[in-house]
Amino acid sequence: MRVGLFIPCYVDAFFPEVGIATLQLLERLGIEVVYPLDQTCCGQPMANSGCQKDAAGAEALFVANFQEFETIVTPSGSCAHHVREHLDAIPQTPAVEKVRRGTYELVEFLHDIVKVEEFPWAAFPHKVGLHNACTTLRKLRTAKASEIDEPFFSKPLDLLRKVRGIEFVTPSRPDECCGFGGTFSVFEEPVSAKMGYDKVEDHHRAGAQYIVSADMSCLMHQKGCAERLGLDIGFIHIAQVLNGSRG
């Protein structure tokens, strides 16, 4: 299987280790991974602000970079969601439709498409609080949301349970939003920061040594909050854990 790897701008710029872990993990699973060199962003920051015209350039570039791939994988739920559900600032050509159809968030790709059975190289002997980003949880539906009464399921937990030594702790409000919200984090700074504080303190009280998430943007925000509060808690992307990082 051959996939196009989309590394979102903020991961490329601030968290290269998450991109590296994603690439290595996919390669370990026998997948041929191609990283188009001229990629930047999916258009989400502009589109989420309502500025469709400003999103069009990034969206067109995204499609140009990835249209040759049947499958596109990205370690970011909100970016995958943007491409699939909201990449509509440009005319919907067959190339655009193909890219939108073929884009997967990493966890759902590993869980639903590759159907990974084991990660023999992975061990993470720590107490972990899982953070599901809201878009990943409620829109890509990678796990059961607390509002909906349905049988429990969690794709990220299914994967993490295959990691040796890992222990889970549950905060009191497991799927309360952490307050990142893209441009919300700066447009609405007071509430954003307060939500972030509440989130990391909730995990801390539950005894989490690490917060693990499939979305680095939430973690970037939570890490900034935890550091300011002086909380001793680590933040790590699920790709790193599944790729064998020991924390």
Added chain:
Amino acid sequence: MKPIDHAEASSHFIEAKAHLEFHDRRLWDLRVKRDRQAHNIPEWEELRNLASAIKEHTLSHLGDYLEEFEAKAKSNGAQVHWARDASEHNQIVHDILSAHGAKTLVKSKSMLTEECDMRPFLETRGVKVIETDLGERIQQLDDEPPSHIVVPAVHKLRGDVSDVFARTIGSEPGNNDPHYLAEAMRRDTRPYFLGAEAGMTGANFAIAETGSFVVCTNEGNADLSANVPKLHIACIGIEKIIPKFEHLAVFIRMLSRSALGSPITQYTSHFRAPRPGTELHIVLVDNGRSQRLGMKDFWYSLKCIRCGACMNTCPVYRRSGGLSYGATYSGPIGIIIDPAFDIRKYSNLPYASTLNGSCTNVCPVKINIHDQIYKWRQVMAERNQLPLVKKEAIRIIGKVLSDPRLYRAAISATGLAIEHLPRFAIYNWLNPWGRQREVPEAPKRSFRSWYLENRRRQ
């Protein structure tokens, strides 16, 4: 008109720590109770689908059902009035009161009369208006609008209520006992019930088939307002119609479970006809609703049954308080309703959301709230309602992200980036980020440079 600055207002709300913590905890508690109630009903999701379908059907045939309701209500002996907007509504109510020589009006809670700003209209014309819902009365006495559509004074601690009552109705200063305070309010309100010439209620549901309407309360105050005076005026938004009596059960099963996490309200009162010797007037109010019904993306908001579940679950609402939205309707539902009333004034509200989608999941009538918030942002950008600084910052980011060379220069902070990115564009983002959060450290190299070194050479 200066747009409401929700972010600024929220910063003051957050500074009042004890209030903030109580507010967040109290409303989260309602959300938890809602989950418990909803999850106890195996067919809950089916009920949501049904409720949504009934509402969408009704709204698609609204004219017919309204006429059916009017005809039935008239044949029951009620008098029916039509109000195009808030000022017509207020005038109609005032005319009815004048015709009866009514000087005092006791009323139960109605978001519609808040929306129409009815109280000041009547008061300046010599009518004394008494809110009889406890929370609403607290807000009236404190000269503040309700901060929540179901629990209007939820942002106040009991000490605040004690202060308001001591100042306004002569309760004992410093006595914060809730039972004492409720009793003080009861003693103050009872004489008004007995003496008022007119009573007013809203309606939760109006049934076309029967011409009757239903009011759900927990305090029984609507029943006193409606049944003690000889004149009952009911103000009903035209979206409150449901076709048949049998549909009512679907909504009654969901309303209080969604709102307060209780199986049903203490009182579910049906009003059909005036009692002998009294008059019943029904005012059907449009006030922008039929215009909203014509909006392709936004008409779904008319399905709302005003349960407030979206507010209780909203992490932003819980941490900013209803008053920070500067509007009759706050929280997620407010964000999608308010801009239809005044796009300029409420242009910032669609940004007071993380788009987390919890509101949509709890909505008993399945309004796609977060999708509508997203769409409203597009409307704001198209209609040029974004503040200049935000607009420019987003334009520049869009430009950088559509050009690989510029993007790479920007993230490595080379001369090219500095040349193309004015300082304000960078600090506009970094300053608010860094106020209460650490800024992520820039790594030695980007993923792309690592990739070039480690993969391209193989």
